[in-house]
Amino acid sequence: MILTVVAVYLSLVTFVGLAGRRLFKGTGEDYFVASRSIGPAVLLLTLVGTNMTAFTMLGLSGEAYNRGVVVFAFVGSSSALLVPFIFYYLGTRCWWLGKRHGYVTQVQLIRDRYRSGALGTLLFVVIVLLMLPYILIGVKGGGDALNAITGGADGGMPPWVGSLAVCVVTFLYVTYGGMRSTSWVNTFQTAVFMTVSAAAFFAILHEFGGVETAMQSLRERHRELVVFDTDPSSRLRLLSYFLIPLCTGAFPHLYAHWLSAKESRTFRTVLVFYPLCFLVVNFPIVILGMVGRLAFEPPLDGPILVKLIVGYTGGLLAGCLAAGVFAAIMSSLDSQSLALGAMFTEDIVRYYGFDDRLSERQQVMFGRIFVAVFLALAFVCSLFADQSIFALGTWSLTGFAGLLPVFAASLYWRRSAKAGAAAAIGAVAGLWAYFFVDSLGVDGPYSIAGSGLLPIAVIVPASAVAMIVVSLLSRPPADTARFFPEN
C-alpha cells in the first residue's frame, strides 16, 4: 500500500511538472524565471514549499518530541515573523531591479551594482559551497524517510531507492519545464503537504482521545514539554534561532522565485498569507511530536512521526506520509537545482566563456545540463554520506544568513562599496570556518563556549559591521542611480 501511494504521488508530480512544459517559450528567461509571469497564489505556495525541507516533517516533530513546545518558536513563529519582512524589503526590490535590468541571478546583481566581476565570482563560490550540502541533505533525507516508513532495518526499502526516485522525478520536470513547471509542482506539493499533516494530526490525536486529553496527560507526565526553559542558555538559544530565518534573504532559489513574480502586487498576497501558511504547516507537526512522548519513551529507533503513523494509523496514511515527505524534499530540491543551474549558466559560462553572448537556446541547454549534473552528483554523494551530513544543515543556513547584510546594503545603501561587500563575505567565510572547526570536538548540539549562543548570532553582526566600516573607508562605485528608485 505504501509503495503504491508513493508511486501514484510521484506520477502525479511528474504529470503536473510536464504540463508546465506546454507554456515553455524556449528562452533562458522563461526557463530560469518563467518570463516573470507567476501569479500570487502559485508564488505564495511555491515560496512556502521551497522553504519546507525534510526537516519540516521529520526533524521538526523529532525536535518537538525532545524539546517540546519551544520548537514552534524556534522554527515556526520566528519564520512567520521575519520572512514576510524579508520578502517586503528584499524580495520586492530584487524583483524591481531584476525586471529593470534583466537579472536572473544574485551574482548578476552584485557584479553590476559594484562593477566587479571578481566580487561576483567570490559570491558565486561561497553560495555554491553553502548550497551543495543543503541539496545533499534533501536527497539523502528522501532515501532515509522511505526506508524508515517501509520498515527501517527490518526489511525497509534500501535508502538509495528513495534518493533515486527523488532525483529522477525532480530531474524530469525541472529540465523539461524549468521555473514554470517547478512553481506548479511546488504549489501542488505544498497543498499535499498541508493536507497530509492535517490528516495525520486528526487521525493520530483521535487515537489519544483528542487534543485536550492528550495535552493534559502530557502536562502531567512531561510538564517540561509544555513550557519554555527559562535558564540563560535557553534564552540565548531562542535569540539565535530567531536569526536563522534571515537566511531566506540570501537563498539563490528564493531569489529566482521572487524574480518570477508577474507584478509587484503579486507580493501583496504572499506577504499577508505567508505567516498563516507557516502556522498551518508547523502547528500540527509540533503537536504530534509532543504527543509522541506519551506513546514512545526515548531513545527512539526511528523518526517519531513515522512511528506514530505506523503504530496508530493504517498503510494508506503511512503512504501519504511518505508522499508528504517527498513533497517537502522535492519542493526545495527542484528550486535549488534550478537556481544552481541558472548560476552556472549565467554567472560562469555566459560571463566568462561567451563574453556575455549566449543564445537563448544555448542558455536553456546549459541550464538543463547543469541541473542534471547537480542531481546526479547529489545522488552519488548520498550513497556515501553518513548521518553527520544532516548536522551541516544548520551550518548552511548560518552561512546564508551571514550574507544577508551584503544584499541588504547593495539594495538600500548607496554608499556601500565593493570592498565592504568583499570584507563582509570574507568575515562570514572566516568566522564560519572558525566556528565549524571549533564544533568538531563537541559532542551534542554546539554553541559558543557552551553558552547557548549559536554562531549565527556572531556571524550576522560581524558581516554587517564589516560591510559598513570597510565601505565607509573605501570609495563607493560611481553612477549608482539606476539601482535606486527616484524620489
Next chain:
Amino acid sequence: MKISVYRRPLAALALLAAAFFNPAAWDNDRLLAGIPLNLVYHSGLCVAAALAMWAVVRKAWPDYLDRGE
C-alpha cells in the same frame, strides 16, 4: 517615495520581535482549549504577523514598484 514608507514596517517588526521574546508565559503550563498557552501565544504571533503585513501592503507599499507596470 518617502523614506518613512520603509520605516513604518520596521516599527511593526520591532513590536512583533518584542512580543516574540516576551517571557511572561514561558513557565506557564496552562492549557487553552487543550493547547499549551505558549503554543497559543506563538500561534497568535503568526496571526499578528499576517495582520501587520496586511497593514503594511495597504499603508506602506512603495509607489515605485507599481510605476511603469
